[in-house]
Amino acid sequence: MTRPGVDVPDRRGRTGLDQVGRDLTGNPRVRIRDVRVLTSNWFVTRTTTFDVQHSDGSWSSEERETYDRGDGATILLYEVAARTVLLTRQFRLPAYVNGHPDGMLVETAAGLLDADDAETAVRRETEEELGHPVGEVTHLFDLWTSPGSVTERLHFFAAPYAHGDVVAGSRTGVRHEGEDIEVLELDVDDAVSRIGTGIVDAKTVLLLQWAVLSGPFAR
Incomplete structure (x- = not known):
């Protein structure tokens, strides 16, 4: 039986996806025993079996x-004089199906x-x-945003932008990827006040808090 992404190329031309993690040696209390690829339709889901040594010296599988x-990258664009930030609004299916x-x-x-x-x-x-x-x-900084199950490390950036160069409310995105994105220009204090209600995306909350605590809008 051939396995896409393992023995034969998957839709992205990848093979050997079951080898990821097998050669890890950085933690002597963890021994990787087996890696199985469950899906590689576009992204990759794996099951990894490993032995781990606990603080009392015992081992378990x-x-x-x-x-x-x-991995990914995200950026907060800000305008100090106008006290504004540039954000997006778009549809996210996983959030929609989870409430x-x-x-x-x-x-x-x-x-x-x-x-x-x-x-880049x-x-x-x-x-x-x-x-x-x-x-x-x-x-x-770089952060793992869901390290219990997702391998992604997210790289965080910030940069200034020119207040007059942006058309708020315009639509952007790569259409063949199904993107339909609205550009938002918000007062930074307004944006921060929406955390937990109108703004519930973790990376965005982190960057807004950085901006007002130690970034360009810190007092």
Whole structure:
């Protein structure tokens, strides 16, 4: 039996996806025993069996599923004089099926790295989602946002933008990928006041809090 992504190429031309993680040696208390690919339709779901040594010295065998969609990057664009930030609004099916009223989330521009480095990717996503090229960008930090099951590491950036160069309410996105994105220009204090109600996306909350606590709007 042939297995797409393992023995034969999957739809993205990949093989050997069951080898990821087998050679890890950084933690002597963890021994990888087996890796099985469950799906590789576009992203990759794996089941990994491993032995782990506990604090009392005993060992146990564990099995975990991981979802590998690659790493990503996100950016907050800000205008200090106008005290504004540039965000997006778009439909997110996973949020919709898990209780969000309409699935329309307000977010910072973001996307997967694919074959690019983090800065190149975040510049690409800024132009695609906000219709606005950026100059110098600042790398802030990298975070794992759901480390219990998702392998993605998200690279966080910030950059200034020119207040008069943006058309708020315009529509952007890569149409052949099904994107239909609304550009939002919000007062930063208004945006922060919406955290937990109108703004419920984690990466966006983190960047807004950075902006007012230690970033360009810090007092």
